[in-house]
Amino acid sequence: MSPPNLEFEKKIWAKGRIPAGVDEAGRGPLAGPVVAAAVVLPDDCKIEGLDDSKKLSHSKRKRLFEEIKLVAISTAIGIVGPEEIDRINILQAALLAMEMSVKKLTTKPDYLLIDGNQKTSLLLIQETIVKGDSKSCSIAAASILAKVTRDTIMEEYHSIYPEYNFKGHKGYPTKEHYQAIKEHGPCPIHRKTFRGVL
Numbered sequence: 001m002s003p004p005n006l007e008f009e010k011k012i013w014a015k016g017r018i019p020a021g022v023d024e025a026g027r028g029p030l031a032g033p034v035v036a037a038a039v040v041l042p043d044d045c046k047i048e049g050l051d052d053s054k055k056l057s058h059s060k061r062k063r064l065f066e067e068i069k070l071v072a073i074s075t076a077i078g079i080v081g082p083e084e085i086d087r088i089n090i091l092q093a094a095l096l097a098m099e100m101s102v103k104k105l106t107t108k109p110d111y112l113l114i115d116g117n118q119k120t121s122l123l124l125i126q127e128t129i130v131k132g133d134s135k136s137c138s139i140a141a142a143s144i145l146a147k148v149t150r151d152t153i154m155e156e157y158h159s160i161y162p163e164y165n166f167k168g169h170k171g172y173p174t175k176e177h178y179q180a181i182k183e184h185g186p187c188p189i190h191r192k193t194f195r196g197v198l
Contacts, residue, residue: 001134003050003051003134003140004050004051004052004133004134004135004136004137004139004140005135005136005137006041006043006045006136006137006138007136008113008127008129008135008136008138009021009041009043009045009113009136009137009138010043012111012113013043017109017110017111017125018040018107018108018109018110018111019040019109019111019112019113019138020038020039020040020074020102020105020109020111020112020113020138021038021039021040021041021113021115021132021136021137021138021139021140021141021142022036022037022038022039022098022101022102022112022113022114022115022120022139022142023036023037023098023114023115023132023133023139023142023143023146024036024037024094024097024098024115024146025053025143025146025147025149025150026094026146026150026171027090027091027094028172028173029170029171029172029173029191030171030172030173030177030181030190030191030194030196030197031082031154031157031164031166031171031177031186031187031189031190031191031197032082032150032153032154032157032166032170032171032189033079033080033081033082033085033097033150033153034079034080034085034090034093034094034097034150035077035078035079035097035146035147035149035150035153036077036078036079036094036097036098036100036101036142036146037075037076037077037078037101037141037142037143037144037145037146037149038074038075038076038078038098038101038102038104038105038109038112038142039068039072039074039075039138039141039142039145040072040073040074040075040105040107040109040138041071041072041073041137041138041141042071042072042073045071045072045137047064047067047068047071047137047141049063049064050064050068050137050140050141050144051133051134051140052131052133052134052140052143053133053140053143053144053146053147053148054133054143054147055134056144058151061144061147061148062148064141064144065144065145065148068141068144068145069145072141073107074105074106074107075105075141075145076101076102076103076104076105076106077101077104077145077146077149078096078097078098078099078100078101078102078103078104079097079100079149079153080093080094080096080097080100081189082188082189082190082191082192084096085191085193086191086192086193089193090191091118094118095118095120095121098114098120099120099121099122101142102120102122102124103122109124110124110125111124111125111126111127112124112125112126112127113127113129113132113136113138113139114126114127114128114129114132114139115128115129115131115132115133115139115142115143116128116129116130116132117130150170151170154166154167154170154171155167157171157189161187161189163180163183163184164177164180164181164184164187165177165180171189173196178196181196181197186198
């Protein structure tokens with residue numbers, strides 16, 4: 001598949017509107033927050049190697065993270081923690097994180113390009129794009145910002161709870177992670193409503 005491009009964004013800019021790409025990271029893990037990012041890119045944006053964060057190496061993501069922050073018109077992050085995830089469920093928490101990120105943008109968008117098939121409750125024009133992070137440059141940029149931010153948070157948690165090795169699996173449901181929960185029980189950042197945690 002060819003890398004993401006700016007076709008969606010160019011059409012929106014041409015209508016005199018401001019598009020923002022929105023994506024999240026961390027719906028699947030057993031621990032830690034869900035993190036969303038919103039990104040407004042210029043319509044002539046050129047970022048070499050920009051792609052869906054899942055297809056990139058850790059070092060590539062970190063390099064692109066810095067470049068996106070420099071090139072973008074505006075970027076913002078929304079974070080929803082494990083207690084709130086348990087309270088409202090992971091889908092609602094992911095949408096809430098997306099809404100938080102959009103509201104924090106300093107350049108206000110009036111058209112959202114959202115990865116996946118779920119719209120937020122924001123009163124803006126919204127277009128959902130399945131596998132959007134491999135089709136739209138601004139969604140791909142958002143996926144990288146969300147992923148790198150979440151990974152960094154999980155690495156910080158690793159120093160508080162080293163027995164779970166959050167640095168290695170970032171809270172995802174690996175065999176090693178389940179084993180650590182079995183041995184030590186859940187810690188304060190575990191999502192208690194997720195299967196296998198309690």
